[in-house]
Amino acid sequence: MVMIKVLVAGFKGRMGNTTTKMVLENTDFELAGVYDPSASESNLSELPDFENEDVPVYTKAVDIDGSTIDVWIDFTSPVSVYENVKFALSHSISPVIGTTGLTNDQVDELKKIAKKNKVGGLIAPNFGISAVLLMQFAQQAAKYLPDVEIIEMHHDKKLDAPSGTALNTAKLISEVRKQKIQGNPEEKESLIGARGADYEGMRIHSVRLPGYVAHEQVLFGGQGEALTIRQDSFDRISFMSGVEVAVKKIRDYDELLIGLENLL
Ligand SMILES: NC(=O)c1ccc[n+]([C@@H]2O[C@H](COP(=O)([O-])OP(=O)(O)OC[C@H]3O[C@@H](n4cnc5c(N)ncnc54)[C@H](O)[C@@H]3O)[C@@H](O)[C@H]2O)c1
Numbered sequence: 001m002v003m004i005k006v007l008v009a010g011f012k013g014r015m016g017n018t019t020t021k022m023v024l025e026n027t028d029f030e031l032a033g034v035y036d037p038s039a040s041e042s043n044l045s046e047l048p049d050f051e052n053e054d055v056p057v058y059t060k061a062v063d064i065d066g067s068t069i070d071v072w073i074d075f076t077s078p079v080s081v082y083e084n085v086k087f088a089l090s091h092s093i094s095p096v097i098g099t100t101g102l103t104n105d106q107v108d109e110l111k112k113i114a115k116k117n118k119v120g121g122l123i124a125p126n127f128g129i130s131a132v133l134l135m136q137f138a139q140q141a142a143k144y145l146p147d148v149e150i151i152e153m154h155h156d157k158k159l160d161a162p163s164g165t166a167l168n169t170a171k172l173i174s175e176v177r178k179q180k181i182q183g184n185p186e187e188k189e190s191l192i193g194a195r196g197a198d199y200e201g202m203r204i205h206s207v208r209l210p211g212y213v214a215h216e217q218v219l220f221g222g223q224g225e226a227l228t229i230r231q232d233s234f235d236r237i238s239f240m241s242g243v244e245v246a247v248k249k250i251r252d253y254d255e256l257l258i259g260l261e262n263l264l
């Protein structure tokens, strides 16, 4: 059986470390390389966790030989991800992107490049099945309960706010509900930010605390009733089955998809 050759970008980070272990354990995958500008090693075997693994470490994209890689998994940073995906697509490598923080314009540009090069790719704001289901349930509920606020809670090392998952939840909800401004039109914030960020009239609140991993609540209010949908990722291992599915399936496509639900 031919193995899928995978590169993990951001391998020194929290998600990159968990993903590197997952790729090494999966017998359908071959870890063809790891990439992180912050690395001081030239081979993965120099790290205590990976001492039996002979895998090249790249610290510059230009050194990566695109012909040796099928799938590029990216868990890097909001400022790096656009150039990384562009690099992958232009080398006919299928990107599987977990990094959040891409702007709408950047996503549109990357979609064009993928289409032109006929390369399949995925941007998934969240690889956890509980989060994918939460987003679908929230979209369904918003058809009947259009008053909604989102609270996302993450660890305190997170760079972007609001989270990619919260933004995507708001986007999915805005597709099914009429634009509406919530709360009292006369309301005034006596402390700036008290009402959170505004996405087409929907409020998003971002919590950052040590001890947390990734959590989201979507709160709906109606006449004399309320609905709360919540998901919790307690461990980064929870994202790995979604990443595995994406790596296995993404080369069957020839465009850039948004959301893991497209592959499930
Ligand atoms: N989609 C999901 O399910 C999901 C789950 C968890 C985290 N995330 C996202 O993944 C991203 C990474 O999260 P994290 O907690 O692992 O961050 P982290 O800061 O722990 O790790 C990021 C790593 O990327 C490296 N890096 C920076 N620029 C790079 C570049 N150009 N190429 C390669 N590597 C580069 C950094 O040196 C660092 O080691 C964030 O955007 C986060 O929101 C998404």
Ligand SMILES: O=C(O)C1=N[C@H](C(=O)O)CCC1
Pocket: 100, 125, 126, 154, 158, 159, 162, 163, 164, 165, 166, 213, 214
């Ligand atoms: O740890 C993070 O950072 C996460 N970011 C994602 C987001 O922004 O939605 C999802 C889960 C973890």
